Amino acid sequence: MNALELQVKQLILFYENISIENLSDLRNFYSTQATFKDPFNEVLGIQKIIQLFEHMFQSLDTPSFKVKEVVTQGEQTFLSWEFYYALKQWPKKGQMVIHGASHIVWASDDLGHWRVKLHRDYWDAAEEVYEKIPMIGLLIRWLKKKIGAAL
Numbered sequence: 001m002n003a004l005e006l007q008v009k010q011l012i013l014f015y016e017n018i019s020i021e022n023l024s025d026l027r028n029f030y031s032t033q034a035t036f037k038d039p040f041n042e043v044l045g046i047q048k049i050i051q052l053f054e055h056m057f058q059s060l061d062t063p064s065f066k067v068k069e070v071v072t073q074g075e076q077t078f079l080s081w082e083f084y085y086a087l088k089q090w091p092k093k094g095q096m097v098i099h100g101a102s103h104i105v106w107a108s109d110d111l112g113h114w115r116v117k118l119h120r121d122y123w124d125a126a127e128e129v130y131e132k133i134p135m136i137g138l139l140i141r142w143l144k145k146k147i148g149a150a151l
Contacts, residue, residue: 007114031115038121061086077104
């Protein structure tokens with residue numbers, strides 16, 4: 001196993017065991033000027049990435065990731081995953097799940113350590129979040145029905 005493959009495995013292990021207590025460990029995986037982007041956020045720099053995850057733990061109950069598939073080619077890794085969470089504002093909703101994928105671009109630093117320089121998450125905010133909000137969800141489901149093919 002080469003150094004990049006080992007770093008990919010360790011990053012997956014980190015995400016599958018992420019907690020408010022180990023967020024500073026993100027520094028072991030991300031470059032100081034890494035970019036992180038998802039449907040709601042775009043931040044530059046490791047400190048902002050850590051703050052983004054701190055916000056996740058402040059806003060959600062029991063957030064956790066389960067990586068389903070991994071493909072690494074060259075200096076790029078693609079992950080498919082499930083993100084489990086509960087909303088603190090709506091505890092009656094119970095645990096929910098977002099199905100998504102990440103595109104990760106790696107770079108080797110001066111010491112030969114692999115660090116993430118770009119992390120981009122892809123998931124459908126309309127299906128995975130907005131549809132679960134009572135009034136907005138009703139509108140989105142109606143729009144999908146109107147726009148979708150009648151097969």
